[in-house]
Amino acid sequence: MDAAHRPAMSPVAAWVVSLAATVASTYALDAVAAATGAGLVASGMLGDLGHRSVVAFLLVSYAAWAFGLRAGLRANGNLLAATGTSSNVLSKLAYDLTRRRCGAGSAARLAAAVAYTGTEIAKEVPYYLAAFGAAAATDAITTDEALIFLGGANLGAALYEGALARLTRTVVGRGHASFDTDWVPAEYLTDYYRTVEPDEIATIAFLVDAMRHAEPDQPVLYFGTGPTLHHVFACAETASEIHLGDYLPENLAEIQRWIERAPGAHDWRPFVRYTLRCEGNPCPTDAEVTAREDLTRAKITTIVRVDARHPRPLDRSYPTVVSAYCADSATGDRATWELFMRHITGLVQPGGLFLTAALRRCRGYTVGGKTFPGADIDEGDLRAALRPHFTPLREGVEVVPTDQHGAHGYAGILLCGARRAHPAGTLRCG
């Protein structure tokens, strides 16, 4: 499961876990570092080096330590974003305080990293005191041996940080890339949206058709739109306004660039052309494509950061919500997918329409050579997730084979439109 999307544990539990992890990690680091340093001195392996070489060894050991620390910082940031826990309580404190003021973005991660690094540097002090104290107190330990001890301790600490980072990655992400640290909008656009690929041929046709069930002249929300607009053109005529939400500010910035016609903004015209074809125009002209782009630009009135982890990702609901390849493509954990679906579908008004698309039986899809998590769901899972409050439109859940396993990591998609029930006992018009 990826770093960003593990269900949050309760705040108290997160503190208890972090405190325990901090104590365990501090003792483990001390044991590994001290044993490596002492072992290196005792082995006599570096005993014949001259003073200069010993100093050079110490410098190299610091580089190794910094390298290990870098891996540790990344893993710690992912762990905090995913679970709210850390193996360093000060880092968690800094993260939580900054997150409260500035949100869970880069400022919070930076604060966590500064606190983590500060603590690691502070942990060096006892080693200096021990090494030079021992060298000063007894002739049995030379200055060079003290430096070799420090260098060895650094190497031990580097190994420990590397191993901890690997363990954290396994726990948090089962090797999956993280939206918080690994997602690059440009890579996604290049890998998936240079041409209209089989999954999008089916998805856009589905959206065009399903949009006929949407209440006209009402706002439409796209939840988890990513840096993309290819699904949005389908609703431009129906919607009074289009609201676009995504978790990552850099995705929303990419959309903003398209709206502003910024140089280098992605070219969505092949997708607009295909949308118009699905609407029944067999040969859209350039002017018609431009007109749909302009209409879409004019209808987009809100671009907002949303997080499917929150029970109420937005403080309003919508008559129509579209969420394509979001919940299923944001987590590798089935229970978390169900939770995301509950939160996203909770944004649909009673009687409103929910349109969704998902990768079928996909554990991971590649973007820029990195594997992002898939929830590995099928049509039965989607039906079950919608069942309590939604009735699928006539077509039910469509399964479309797309044969893109080699290119992207999935071989089929699920498409579904569903209407939210009115609460029992309410009166309906029409």
Ligand SMILES: C[S@@+](CC[C@H](N)C(=O)[O-])C[C@H]1O[C@@H](n2cnc3c(N)ncnc32)[C@H](O)[C@@H]1O
């Ligand atoms: C595979 S992309 C799909 C983007 C777009 N809907 C498409 O069809 O190309 C998955 C999207 O889910 C978004 N996402 C990941 N975690 C999320 C969360 N917790 N809340 C909302 N969106 C999230 C990512 O930012 C990303 O844009």
